[in-house]
Amino acid sequence: MTDYTIPATGKEVRLASFPDGDVRAENFTVAEVDVVEPGAGEVLVRNEWQSLGTGARELLVQDTNVPLPTFKIGEPMWGRMVGTVVRSNSPLLAVGDLVENFYGWREYATGPAESFFKRDRDQLPSGEYFLSNGPTAWLGMSDMAGVGEGDVVFVSGASSGVGSMAGLIAKARGAKKVIGSAGSKAKVDYLVNELGFDAAFDYHDGPVLDQLAALAPEGITVFFDNVGGEQFEAAVLLAAPFARFALCGALSGQLGVGDGAQPRLNLLAAIPKQLQLRPFACYHTPEQLDGWNKQFGQWLSEGRISFPHTVVEGGVAALPETFVALLNRKYSGTTVIRL
Numbered sequence: 001m002t003d004y005t006i007p008a009t010g011k012e013v014r015l016a017s018f019p020d021g022d023v024r025a026e027n028f029t030v031a032e033v034d035v036v037e038p039g040a041g042e043v044l045v046r047n048e049w050q051s052l053g054t055g056a057r058e059l060l061v062q063d064t065n066v067p068l069p070t071f072k073i074g075e076p077m078w079g080r081m082v083g084t085v086v087r088s089n090s091p092l093l094a095v096g097d098l099v100e101n102f103y104g105w106r107e108y109a110t111g112p113a114e115s116f117f118k119r120d121r122d123q124l125p126s127g128e129y130f131l132s133n134g135p136t137a138w139l140g141m142s143d144m145a146g147v148g149e150g151d152v153v154f155v156s157g158a159s160s161g162v163g164s165m166a167g168l169i170a171k172a173r174g175a176k177k178v179i180g181s182a183g184s185k186a187k188v189d190y191l192v193n194e195l196g197f198d199a200a201f202d203y204h205d206g207p208v209l210d211q212l213a214a215l216a217p218e219g220i221t222v223f224f225d226n227v228g229g230e231q232f233e234a235a236v237l238l239a240a241p242f243a244r245f246a247l248c249g250a251l252s253g254q255l256g257v258g259d260g261a262q263p264r265l266n267l268l269a270a271i272p273k274q275l276q277l278r279p280f281a282c283y284h285t286p287e288q289l290d291g292w293n294k295q296f297g298q299w300l301s302e303g304r305i306s307f308p309h310t311v312v313e314g315g316v317a318a319l320p321e322t323f324v325a326l327l328n329r330k331y332s333g334t335t336v337i338r339l
Helices: 054-060 129-130 132-145 160-173 186-193 208-215 229-238 267-273 284-302 316-327
Strands: 007-015 028-034 042-052 082-089 096-100 106-110 117-119 152-155 177-182 199-202 220-225 241-247 276-279 307-311 334-339
Touching: 007 316, 028 316, 042 096, 042 129, 042 316, 082 129, 082 241, 096 106, 096 129, 117 284, 129 284, 129 334, 132 160, 132 220, 132 241, 132 284, 152 160, 160 220, 160 229, 160 334, 177 186, 177 208, 186 199, 199 208, 220 229, 229 241, 229 267, 241 267, 316 334
Parallel strands: 152 177, 152 220, 177 199, 220 241, 241 276, 307 334
Antiparallel strands: 007 028, 042 082, 042 106, 042 334, 082 096, 096 117
């Protein structure tokens, strides 16, 4: 690694325009920029893997209510990355260290050593495993819903990166039955035959209430919601007394049309059941990431969990098209790009 030749330039993706409706590749531009040598206390990192999530769509809205920095026209995007330190002017990190960072959508990143988080290469099978949606799924299933033995769990949007991990975490924690919803027969088969969900259904095949009732006649005790809308409303009606709801997302409103982000809460059903509704967000703090990586590594070594993900080749130049395809629900599991 000490002999690694650093190129003079590298690629990065910048926001060219805010979307007017659907996100298109034309909303982004790929630029060739100088690779910046690190100053005192800084490091230079060669990014190797990047994850993409649908949540980034909200950061393309100028007046979003999401409490995160939005993307700016003419500036490089940001996102979760894993890479290797190739130059270091800090005692905190050495050349060759594997680090996670949020200097996304670019091949090379230079910044204060404190903004990069060292990862143990031996903890997980490969670098992209550190980019799983496990921290979010783990927070929802463990801290918000407290899933455990005997639970009947419903995960909406279960073929997504967060949803698939949420279902696997529920299984690993001893849930009696895990049910998932998805948007195609292929994704339903993926959930059941590849990931080991106990049952799944395509929400296009009929009323969600009827399909979920057929799969969980005894009711559900845990709901991990990525979708909102009709699926949230059905879960309330089919919830068992004292059911716990971990409310993670509202894709039916974010990526679809209508009022999916504003489902109706049936109070006459929720109040007598004493439902626990817990909206939450994962901000990927060092404690959240370290806790999840330790648990993930242990479960992987025990064969109790897998990493459902789709690897996309093509490097930085492929990021705009890949993001558009992700928003169009092309991929299953966590979407990671090999840079």
